[in-house]
Amino acid sequence: MAILLAKAGRRVTLLEKTPAIGGRLVRFRRQGIPFDTGLHFTSSLVGILGQMLTALDSIDNIEADSFPWGLKLPDGHHLHFPNQGRSAFYDYLVQEFPHEAAALRRYQELETEVLRNTPMFDLRAPVDDALAAFSELDQLTLDTLFRQLGFSPELAATLASPALYHGAPPEEVPAARHFRVSYGFEEEMIRLKGGGDRLVDNFTRALDRLGVELRTNTHIIAFQEFSDAGHARSALLSDGSALAFDDLFCSLHPAELLPLLPPNRQRGFRRLLAPLQDTCGFFTIFATVDNALPCPPHLTSYLRSLDFNQILRPDRNEPFLSTGAILSHDIRTDGTPVQCLILLAPAAAPPNAPQPTPAEKEAATLTVLEHAYEAWPELRGHLHLAAAATPHTYARYIPPGRGAYGVRMTTNAPRLMGRLPIRNFYGIGENAFTPGVVGTLLSSFLVARQVLGEEVYQQLLPADFPLTFLRNGIY
Numbered sequence: 001m002a003i004l005l006a007k008a009g010r011r012v013t014l015l016e017k018t019p020a021i022g023g024r025l026v027r028f029r030r031q032g033i034p035f036d037t038g039l040h041f042t043s044s045l046v047g048i049l050g051q052m053l054t055a056l057d058s059i060d061n062i063e064a065d066s067f068p069w070g071l072k073l074p075d076g077h078h079l080h081f082p083n084q085g086r087s088a089f090y091d092y093l094v095q096e097f098p099h100e101a102a103a104l105r106r107y108q109e110l111e112t113e114v115l116r117n118t119p120m121f122d123l124r125a126p127v128d129d130a131l132a133a134f135s136e137l138d139q140l141t142l143d144t145l146f147r148q149l150g151f152s153p154e155l156a157a158t159l160a161s162p163a164l165y166h167g168a169p170p171e172e173v174p175a176a177r178h179f180r181v182s183y184g185f186e187e188e189m190i191r192l193k194g195g196g197d198r199l200v201d202n203f204t205r206a207l208d209r210l211g212v213e214l215r216t217n218t219h220i221i222a223f224q225e226f227s228d229a230g231h232a233r234s235a236l237l238s239d240g241s242a243l244a245f246d247d248l249f250c251s252l253h254p255a256e257l258l259p260l261l262p263p264n265r266q267r268g269f270r271r272l273l274a275p276l277q278d279t280c281g282f283f284t285i286f287a288t289v290d291n292a293l294p295c296p297p298h299l300t301s302y303l304r305s306l307d308f309n310q311i312l313r314p315d316r317n318e319p320f321l322s323t324g325a326i327l328s329h330d331i332r333t334d335g336t337p338v339q340c341l342i343l344l345a346p347a348a349a350p351p352n353a354p355q356p357t358p359a360e361k362e363a364a365t366l367t368v369l370e371h372a373y374e375a376w377p378e379l380r381g382h383l384h385l386a387a388a389a390t391p392h393t394y395a396r397y398i399p400p401g402r403g404a405y406g407v408r409m410t411t412n413a414p415r416l417m418g419r420l421p422i423r424n425f426y427g428i429g430e431n432a433f434t435p436g437v438v439g440t441l442l443s444s445f446l447v448a449r450q451v452l453g454e455e456v457y458q459q460l461l462p463a464d465f466p467l468t469f470l471r472n473g474i475y
């Protein structure tokens with residue numbers, strides 16, 4: 001957002017609470033081995049992601065490898081998706097579930113319809129208000145759609161599995177919102193070479209070139225000077241200084257914004273936030289694997305249940321009902337190759353729960369490892385643990401939530417993108433539209449479009465974008 005505003009000629013100050021920007025894009029290292037924090041994979045660069053990075057002058061040096069993915073079902077059946085476009089994805093599913101071919105094709109058609117009618121996926125599409133394009137599938141839950149189409153539990157679980165990347169269970173998530181995340185995984189999943197660090201480097205350089213004032217180790221502690229018309233004009237910062245502004249763009253978790261408002265402004269915002277709940281968190285194990293086990297990099301999610309309402313609601317069900325195994329090849333700081341394995345298991349993330357004790361963390365580690373060995377017995381004896389993270393660990397990036405993807409996208413969730421009840425505040429970030437790096441970036445483009453006006457916005461986009469966001473225009 002800071003880059004877009006600065007490119008449009010606005011004077012921008014970017015506030016970052018920690019010593020450096022990057023958040024969950026940044027990798028961390030253990031004994032010289034790089035591990036990803038919150039960007040393990042994403043959707044193809046040949047599409048909306050590549051377009052956005054180009055528009056942000058941040059595409060240089062960004063390279064990606066295809067990153068196939070699959071599922072291991074509770075009965076041991078293994079699905080290896082082709083990772084070669086949506087058509088190939090659905091053709092493969094029709095082969096795997098031949099008795100459900102007609103319903104599957106109907107599902108594919110409905111998804112296509114939603115994507116076609118989602119103008120925000122085409123950065124240039126001439127839309128008066130991209131947000132107006134929500135369809136009736138934005139009101140229908142994914143579970144209801146599955147029931148209407150009569151899917152078997154195996155097929156429903158397979159199609160629901162991208163919910164692991166937005167965190168809202170099928171009983172709550174609108175089918176259209178699920179489609180807007182899952183298309184990317186059906187189309188092509190990739191892994192960025194060098195992880196999110198390269199993006200952060202590019203963003204940092206672009207901010208610098210554009211003269212954005214970056215203030216680190218600083219955050220807002222209160223807003224000042226509310227006008228009768230409902231505008232805030234300045235904020236008190238944690239370093240004791242005051243910052244005057246015309247507009248404020250917040251990528252905070254909305255619950256962080258609430259206590260900063262004066263009491264008479266809190267009531268309405270509190271009501272708006274009332275139905276919101278966070279997504280589940282992830283318990284994560286970071287490990288290396290002996291090179292004795294060479295295999296191509298990929299993601300496989302091992303499902304111990306076919307019910308994604310259980311998998312993604314560990315607060316009311318058993319935790320760790322799914323284990324995502326991300327196997328990647330990387331390079332240590334000393335230049336030697338290393339095979340990394342990250343295990344991600346959905347875990348409860350109650351807002352006020354205390355930090356897990358070391359004993360609880362160890363017990364969780366052993367359970368998640370046992371599940372991994374259950375799915376991939378060949379790993380036993382070849383794993384070397386480097387680190388583990390609980391949902392609390394991630395809360396340091398976007399407090400106060402411990403949910404991996406912020407608030408849950410549900411049929412009754414309020415709109416948090418664009419103008420908030422405080423008239424010159426705008427909601428952006430993972431809570432505003434859809435989570436993940438693509439959804440987070442996209443929310444800024446959509447809000448910039450509203451704020452800057454169509455003419456200025458269109459000038460920010462390079463002239464040579466492809467017409468559609470899907471590879472080869474395949475729907």
Ligand SMILES: Cc1cc2nc3c(=O)[nH]c(=O)nc-3n(C[C@H](O)[C@H](O)[C@H](O)COP(=O)(O)OP(=O)(O)OC[C@H]3O[C@@H](n4cnc5c(N)ncnc54)[C@H](O)[C@@H]3O)c2cc1C
Pocket residue numbers: 015016017018020021022023024025037038039040041042218219220251252256282284344394396397398399403404405429430431435436437438440
């Ligand atoms: C375990 C895990 C795995 C994930 N895997 C993927 C994946 O593979 N692919 C994908 O696309 N997405 C993934 N995600 C989701 C993705 O990481 C997020 O959706 C995305 O990073 C959100 O970007 P953001 O800028 O909103 O938040 P962050 O990247 O968390 O950045 C927030 C920034 O705000 C700063 N900050 C916090 N509070 C304040 C304050 N009060 N004032 C100023 N600054 C503040 C933080 O220090 C941080 O720098 C994953 C998330 C988790 C937790």
